[in-house]
Amino acid sequence: MRQTLSGLTLRGRAFLAAGVTTIVCAMLLGQTSLTRIGVLVLTLPLVAAFVIGRRRPALAVGRAVHPRLVTAGQPARVDLDLVNEGRAGAGAMLVEDQVPYALGTRPRFVLQGIGRNWRQKVSYQVRSDVRGRFDVGPLTVRVSDPFGLVETRRTLPGVAPLVVTPRTVTLPVVRLSGGWSGASEHRPQSFAAGSAEDVSVREYRRGDDLRRVHWRSSAKVGDLMVRREEQPWEARATVLLDNRLRAHRGQGLGSSFEHAVVVAASVVTHLEQHGYAVRLVLTDGGGADSPDSSTAVLERLALAATAQHPGIDATWSDHDRGGLVVAVLGGSDSGDQVPLRRIRHDAGTALAFVLDVEQWAGRPASPAAARGASGAGWRAVAIGPRDRIDVAWRELGRRAVSAPAPGGPVAGGPVAGAAR
Numbered sequence: 175m176r177q178t179l180s181g182l183t184l185r186g187r188a189f190l191a192a193g194v195t196t197i198v199c200a201m202l203l204g205q206t207s208l209t210r211i212g213v214l215v216l217t218l219p220l221v222a223a224f225v226i227g228r229r230r231p232a233l234a235v236g237r238a239v240h241p242r243l244v245t246a247g248q249p250a251r252v253d254l255d256l257v258n259e260g261r262a263g264a265g266a267m268l269v270e271d272q273v274p275y276a277l278g279t280r281p282r283f284v285l286q287g288i289g290r291n292w293r294q295k296v297s298y299q300v301r302s303d304v305r306g307r308f309d310v311g312p313l314t315v316r317v318s319d320p321f322g323l324v325e326t327r328r329t330l331p332g333v334a335p336l337v338v339t340p341r342t343v344t345l346p347v348v349r350l351s352g353g354w355s356g357a358s359e360h361r362p363q364s365f366a367a368g369s370a371e372d373v374s375v376r377e378y379r380r381g382d383d384l385r386r387v388h389w390r391s392s393a394k395v396g397d398l399m400v401r402r403e404e405q406p407w408e409a410r411a412t413v414l415l416d417n418r419l420r421a422h423r424g425q426g427l428g429s430s431f432e433h434a435v436v437v438a439a440s441v442v443t444h445l446e447q448h449g450y451a452v453r454l455v456l457t458d459g460g461g462a463d464s465p466d467s468s469t470a471v472l473e474r475l476a477l478a479a480t481a482q483h484p485g486i487d488a489t490w491s492d493h494d495r496g497g498l499v500v501a502v503l504g505g506s507d508s509g510d511q512v513p514l515r516r517i518r519h520d521a522g523t524a525l526a527f528v529l530d531v532e533q534w535a536g537r538p539a540s541p542a543a544a545r546g547a548s549g550a551g552w553r554a555v556a557i558g559p560r561d562r563i564d565v566a567w568r569e570l571g572r573r574a575v576s577a578p579a580p581g582g583p584v585a586g587g588p589v590a591g592a593a594r
Contacts, residue, residue, distance in 0.1 A: 178227035178326060186219040186323035193217070222319040226326055231288050232260030235313045237334045243469065246341045249301040252310055252334070256285070256294050263289040268316040276304045277336070302338045304427065305435070305476045309333040339472040340439040343563045347448075348571025375399040410451040411498040413438050413471075414517070417456050419480040421504030424534040430559075431480055434502045437527050437563055441500050442471045450498075459487035488513035491520035498523045505531040506546040514550035525570045526554040533558040
């Protein structure tokens with residue numbers, strides 16, 4: 175009862191004050207009939223609190239979000255499963271689910287006829303234009319009397335995550351110079367001759383052709399070793415996202431960093447659709463451990479943020495040579511030349527989107543925006559806030575074909591590199 179009385183509304187407190195005042199005045203004036211009115215006014219909110227306290231259903235809620243991963247601008251459906259696990263019921267109640275501001279207004283439902291073994295499912299949609307990870311819930315239940323004198327609130331615990339990934343742009347299929355197109359399947363490379371260091375060998379198995387025996391390796395290990403007819407080659411790519419705070423301009427959805435995230439997400443989706451094992455690496459070297467699925471990379475991009483990192487960490491390229499590297503760079507200076515040259519040296523094919531960040535600061539376009547990456551040996555193209563990403567991608571493919579990287583082509587169907 176004490177907990178329910180704490181839920182007295184302003185109207186209920188006014189009734190209590192009016193009832194007490196009426197009783198005191200009636201006693202001072204000797205008006206018996208006025209005392210009855212005061213008792214009635216005073217008793218009404220107390221009776222409402224008693225009834226509400228006795229009729230508090232024990233609700234439980236289950237929550238599910240479909241799908242759990244959506245692209246910015248796409249809707250998601252939230253399903254609520256409400257169950258009354260107690261014996262008490264309620265005539266009607268108002269439920270309100272807590273959702274972040276970015277997902278829209280808080281949904282509200284009026285539920286009626288709540289009794290024993292009551293169960294009901296409700297659904298609503300949410301949509302966000304902002305990438306990120308959002309927690310939907312918990313649920314707030316409000317029960318009040320018909321006169322609006324008492325209102326109790328109860329929060330039902332439980333949240334469900336929703337990940338909003340960056341929007342993507344469909345990129346055209348372009349080709350680099352090279353003999354085979356990228357695919358998720360392995361490509362054979364034949365070996366004719368050479369030393370034990372130049373070939374891949376394995377132990378002899380019954381049925382192997384004796385002409386495949388590698389005698390030098392067999393002499394070293396003391397057992398028959400045969401050459402492998404083919405060595406697996408896998409198409410793989412690295413997307414480098416410049417997340418340095420000093421390299422970007424603007425704020426919010428209109429910032430150059432948000433545009434860079436959209437470019438990176440578009441490239442990741444495009445390459446993964448064409449069979450490449452793609453990983454996302456930030457300028458501090460984070461994410462260089464191993465390739466991830468495009469879903470995992472997009473989840474990382476949903477949470478990507480700028481950091482106070484001074485330069486570009488290129489140490490990850492020493493352990494993973496060859497393949498395609500697509501960089502999405504912000505504003506650069508002379509100090510970025512060394513790491514960019516280092517990454518270019520270790521990459522099979524190096525392509526770069528260079529954001530002309532001065533345009534995001536309201537200044538005119540800079541003709542030298544991509545000069546730094548080009549000077550480091552990258553095939554680079556500069557883009558501004560009004561430039562189309564798919565057109566820039568096609569231009570990168572044209573430049574890569576017209577000027578193949580030294581050391582032989584390492585190419586793919588979409589503009590991508592392959593490495594062993």
